[in-house]
Amino acid sequence: MIKSYSKLIFVIPLLCGLKAAKAQDYSSxxxxxxxxxxxxxxKADPNKKLVEIKKYIPEITLDIRYATANNFMHRKMYQQARAFARLPVVMALKDVEADLKTRGLGLKIYDAYRxxxxxxxxxxxxxxxxxxADPKKGSKHNRGCAIDLGLIDxxxxxxxxxxxxxxSFSRKAGANYAELPKQEIDNRELLKSVMxxxxxxxxxxxxxxxxxxGWPNYPLxxxxxxxI
Known part of the structure; x- marks a missing residue:
């Protein structure tokens, strides 16, 4: 009995170690x-540069949640409350911000390059x-080509x-969820159309x-x- 137990003690850490290694070896x-x-x-293509969004669009509002504990992980994931994206992405965002300004609105950025x-x-x-995102595929955020954002007055x-x-990990967060107050739908749809x-x-x-x-043109x- 003692012999069997000692084998079990050895096997469990081994299996756990293999499982952990497998879980972390996505980059392979x-x-x-x-x-x-x-x-x-x-160097080969300057458009692939990550640039700081605030430097190109000074008026944009930042609320970088992963630099705080106010996120689904409930802890700080970034050491700096900054937002970056590839240069063409930021230039497109600059056009979005200008478009929204004519409507009395602006962008609030929650996350960008990750x-x-x-x-x-x-x-x-x-x-x-x-x-x-499944690490086996990676995220558009990892490519510097995804932005999490909302609207401000x-x-x-x-x-x-x-x-x-x-x-919010709920059905209501869906981009086409319909059972909502009209104002919420109108704001969501306006953001969708301008973006x-x-x-x-x-x-x-x-x-x-x-x-x-253009995200497929940019590596993880x-x-x-x-x-940066």
Whole structure:
């Protein structure tokens, strides 16, 4: 009995170790660029540069939730409250902001470029691919081509009424969910139409998540903000 128990003690850590290794080894099946590879890409094509959104659109509002504990992970995931995206993405966002300004509205950014390693952490804790990207495929956020955002009223500085808050894992967060007050639907649909006019597409499960139409041209990245 003691002999069998000792074998069990040995096997359980081994299995757990194999499981953990398998869970973390996503990058072995993907091309995820590090800083050196990224710099080579940018040298060959300046449009692949990650740029800070606030520097190109100073008037834009930031509410970087993953730099706080106010997110579904309930802890700080970013060390800096900053937002980056590929240069063409930011230039398209600049056009969106100008368009919205004529309507008395502006953008609030919740998240943009996300290092691949953070996506792995998200998935390990919440493996729901309706709301969290599968690391085996990577996220458009990891490519610097996805933006999480909402609308604000420029006069009041307050958020407009939307179906849910950011990062709500509910059916109401769906981009086409219909059982909502008219004002929430109108605001959501306005955001969808303006973003679409400038090259972005909303994903079906999250009204706040928009992918840049040119995302396939950009590789996955795992570069911390401090290194950009």
């Amino acid at each position: 099946i993907l091309h995820v660029e590090n800083q050196a590879q990224y710099l080579e890409e940018v 290092p691949y390693s953070v996506t792995v952490k998200f998935y390990k804790e919440t493996p729901d691919t309706n709301f969290v 420029l006069k009041t500085g307050k958020d407009t009424d939307m179906p849910t808050g950011f990062d 679409a006019a400038h090259g972005f597409k909303v994903i079906s499960t999250e009204w706040w998540h928009y992918d840049y139409n 990245l795992d570069i911390p903000f401090a290194a």
